[in-house]
Amino acid sequence: MMDVGRHPNIELLTYAEVEDVSGYVGNFKVKVRKKARYVNENECTACGDCAAVCPIVVPDEFQMGLGTRKAVYIPFPQAVPSAYIVNANECLGQNPIACGKCIEACEKRCIDFDDRDRLLNIEVGAIIVATGMEVYDPAVLDEYGYTRYPNVVTSLEFERLISTGGPLEGHLGRPSDLQRPRRVGFIQCVGSRTQDPARGNPYCSNICCMNTIKAAQYLKDNYPDTEITVFYMDLRAFGKGFEELLMRSKSNGVRYIRGLPGEVWEDPVTRNLRVTVENTTANRLENHEFEMLVLAVGMRPATDTEPIRQMVSLSKAPSGFLKEAHAKLRPVDTPTKGVFIAGAAESPKDVRESVTQASAAASRAAILLNKSRFAVEAITAVVDKDLCKMCGRCAEVCPFGAIQWEKKQVARVVSAACAGCGTCAAECRFGAIEMRHFSDQAVYAQIDAILDEDPMHKIVTFACNWCSYAGADTAGVSRMAYPPNARIIRTMCSGRVNPEFVWYAFKKGAPVVLVSGCHYVDCHYIDANRSTTRRMDGLWDGLEKAGLRPDRLLLEWCSAAEGARWQTIMKEAEKKRQSVTVEEVEQTRAVLATLQVPSPRNPRESDENQEAEFACMRCGNRWTGYYSVNLERTCPQCRSNSVRWLRVKK
């Protein structure tokens, strides 16, 4: 920490927030608000004379509210920068007539109530998002009595209670009477690994098992006579030296009981805590009494990550943590070029993992910064100025904000920010956007080549580069046999599939068209495949209006790892192909030869969270549910994603 404050290459901006990020890889423009500190951080020597005279006493957030601080304070003794700060909301001195004692006490005259927020504009080539995690608040889990019973504390509060830098200066005491607890219980998985959203998160928070084992062992080291019991559902001690620490704590007498207490009662006289637990190893009901109970609380994404995520266009996993570009091969990259992730913003991590990932992120960023120039792959979008009708739809659907457009202005692509997904080209009704290396003409030539001989036996298949094409590769590598009728057209993203491509294929005699891409959580272009779904809804609607079978158009999401799913998709598509007759295809060609494509009926914003009817285009299943643009649709019966949205008639 100290090194950061001293490093000549680091400009440390504390008590500061990123307000806006614009630009693109290599050339980000960032607005930072450095909030008024009211203490000159360069001059302050952290002598503490100001705090000594400050009359305002408030709970100390660093000590988890277990200690107090003044309105002028230093967050903790080793803080960097080593400087005090005035919390303006608590201080009386905003009106110097009311107080101003600290100003008088400060010999160096560091305190300045005229200090104001400063806006800084900085330019950087790379961004590392390390916004961390937050501790789960167990107050909602009423059965554990947290906040009702003073001697039920969280694991982070326990850290402060036992710390030499804590309010008790290292002499562990329990909150109700500051007496040292002789019997301490730990409850694991609080707010983690639950399927009930009211009780926490479904994922494992990764660090709580080891944190408890550490705490138990540390307690034993310092107070060997303490009886310690840990209640758990699984103990996950999988890292280097972890199992050894678990064994050490066991040999020192820490008891581990498989089973989580259902409820906690407090003895009103002793303020001790009683728990009843089903010991699932011994298969019996047990009662335990503790003087202090520690809840091993899980972790959740930091609230402050969300605005940053939106500023730099990152995706998030269903858990809410930031999504990396690739779970295995690009774990610290993000879909936005030039932006990297470090630490617990990506998933709950301990110190060692955070440091490892941070070094990886720094290295990835350094690879970029070491180049004076950066080559952008030539697959970006290009606007034809003569064809552009200045409607701005392209800018609306671009997941990367790479298209600049203003009313009555021709759209302009910032190629450095363009990732080449092509959803803008698919959206443009005027054919004004061309994708370099993935042109419309090339796609039409591919469709022609597929269908100009023996079209009845072909399934025109669009596959996105990252997931479904790679899923088909995985099926191949795993030698998963499937019918030989699909012909794949690779696009970077399923969002590239212009509805015109699909109409054209049917016009040319395709019995079945299949569009495939990444699952919503995996979309390599943030959310471009939401546009795919919207266009598919329009196509299904259009096919029906034209008197054609909408279920000849299929939509499937398949990740790069889902070879078996690809195999199923292929088999099902082939079944669908066999259901199409020569007469039907002839009729389709006749209808489409003269048809003006009807305007598509898609879900609108007002349909969000509204009840809707869904119809599976693969198996014919129909059901009602709620529509949300970000909800991946899957048929509950056959697991297909060929799920058509239908507005419920009121």
Place this chain on the structure above:
Amino acid sequence: MPTENLRIGVFVCDCGSNIAGAVDTEAVREYAATLPNVVAAVRNKYTCADPGQQEIQRAIYEHNLNRVVVASCSPTSYEAIFRKCIEGAGLNPYLLEMANIREHCSWVTPGDREAATRKAKDIVKVAVARAHWLYPQDEEEIPVTDAALVIGGGVAGIQAALDLADAGHKVYLVEKKPSIGGIMAQLDKVYPDIECSI
């Protein structure tokens, strides 16, 4: 319109028995030679090996090729290599197209040589059709500002900032709270060695 005077070369790979075991690659090669604007169709045992790549480069010179189709494996594994290969013979790397007749054909169509061969021919045909619409592309180079922003001053942000700064880059470390340190600073001891956190 596609470029005039297209001269397309198709290189069909046996991949040992990986492709040739399920697909009649010679029949695919013969078929490829009949496709429009294909002036050279060559079969190799291993196209990605040095001799295979040399053969591509030789054919580019010999037949004055201006589009290259490699019918072998997935572009996700070998496109980069073949792009370099044709670049070495003076062609723009974007003039390459791959026809995936291994992962998407021979490996998933066992025991039906006729169907697999028919599919492989089709895949090559589609790739040749696409090759008609490939153009040389220049990769745009943009300048890079030699500075980094690290958002968050917890242990991860601290480490990332220090590494980048030590590597000689300017770093702005932005932390919302009045001090860096994050949750790590609140921990008394850290596992597995039970050491101080700060």
